[in-house]
Amino acid sequence: MTAHKLSEQQYSLVEVLWALGEGSAKDIQQHQPDLDLAHTTIGTILTRLEKKGVLSSKMRGREKVFVPLISEAQVKRSMVSNLVSTLFGGNKAALMAHLVEDNQFEKDDLAEIKKLLDEDAKS
Amino acid sequence: MTAHKLSEQQYSLVEVLWALGEGSAKDIQQHQPDLDLAHTTIGTILTRLEKKGVLSSKMRGREKVFVPLISEAQVKRSMVSNLVSTLFGGNKAALMAHLVEDNQFEKDDLAEIKKLLDEDAKS
DNA sequence: AGTTAACTACGACATGTGTAGTAGAGAGTC
DNA sequence: GACTCTCTACTACACATGTCGTAGTTAACT
The missing domain is CATH 1.10.10.10 (Winged helix-like DNA-binding domain superfamily/Winged helix DNA-binding domain)
Structure with a gap:
């Protein structure tokens, strides 16, 4: 829906x-x-x-x-998910990989992302 | 171009x-x-x-x-970047965060992504 | 050579989007 | 009450896309 x-x-x-x-x-x-x-x-x-x-x-x-009538988060989720389906066969990790490979992130970004991942792992 | x-x-x-x-x-x-x-x-x-x-x-x-005439990587880059501009004000890390927050990744995915990040950090 | 099969080129039509002008109705002003 | 201002509604038009059908051309088969 x-x-x-x-x-x-x-x-x-x-x-x-x-x-x-x-x-x-x-x-x-x-x-x-x-x-x-x-x-x-x-x-x-x-x-x-x-x-x-x-x-x-x-x-x-x-x-x-x-x-x-719909939240920003909802739309973002749906649009990102749509792109992931089209470009990466539905594999979100593949999009992650693309982001990492394709753009050199700043050290700070890297650290921040890792923190996010750790938190996600815990929960 | x-x-x-x-x-x-x-x-x-x-x-x-x-x-x-x-x-x-x-x-x-x-x-x-x-x-x-x-x-x-x-x-x-x-x-x-x-x-x-x-x-x-x-x-x-x-x-x-x-x-x-254009490579898959090129198109992917351009389309992802486009979405990032529209939805996240050009901030790629924000897309990362969205992915992490919004979808619980499998443990394996997490490990894989971390590895990617580490490799990126080294190079 | 005549008939058929395989392709492409072109035109067609519906829908969605980008963009804006114009007409019409209500509200405020003299 | 007449005039004007301000909004919305409606209409319009161009272009991209999704989807095909038909016509025409050429190779191929018998």
Whole structure:
């Protein structure tokens, strides 16, 4: 059921909603001027996401306020998992390996990751 | 320049080409019957990918043989990096953390990953 | 040579996305 | 009450993708 896939653009808008809790097209535009989209464009995207069940909305006076129906963690999980399926045959460790091999991590990162792994092992 | 993004469907076809080195639509269909696509569909996708510069082609008799112009590693790198940008603000360690937190890895996986990390640290 | 089998090329159509303009309705202003 | 401002709703259009069907070409078989 939780197969939520958002495009980059869609994600960047919903991201603002996650941060704000809820918001109108205008709110998003003001909190993220870098997006540089006409407010009507933002409205269109939001409406489409509502139609897809990603958001819900309610009227607050003249403004339509959107609320995410799914959590950021949920979407991340689903999108990462999707990529892992496509690129690594579902093997998450393979993605890990890819990350390690392909990018030299900083020493600090390495230490941090190891700590994470240790904690995971304990629990 | 190496901003190669393939859809899942596209990836699954090119994947076969990476495995075979090169191949025609027919070859792909035979090596991956699970795809369950009309051969004309495969041909269309391949042609479009050629137009985008992902593949090149040459005639072998009346067969059109396609060859990947970019490596699997390249595409993986680019697609993973893309996801990391979108979901984790470009922070690869954050993706690592997500993987660790979100999925309990098997003990074996953990060991393997740690080994990878150690090797990375050495080099 | 005529018929058939194998391919490719092209066109088609649906859906999703990116992007925005325009019309219409309610709220506030003179 | 008339005018204006502000939002939303709707429409539009271009492009990518998923999926094929049909037509046309060429090799091959008898």
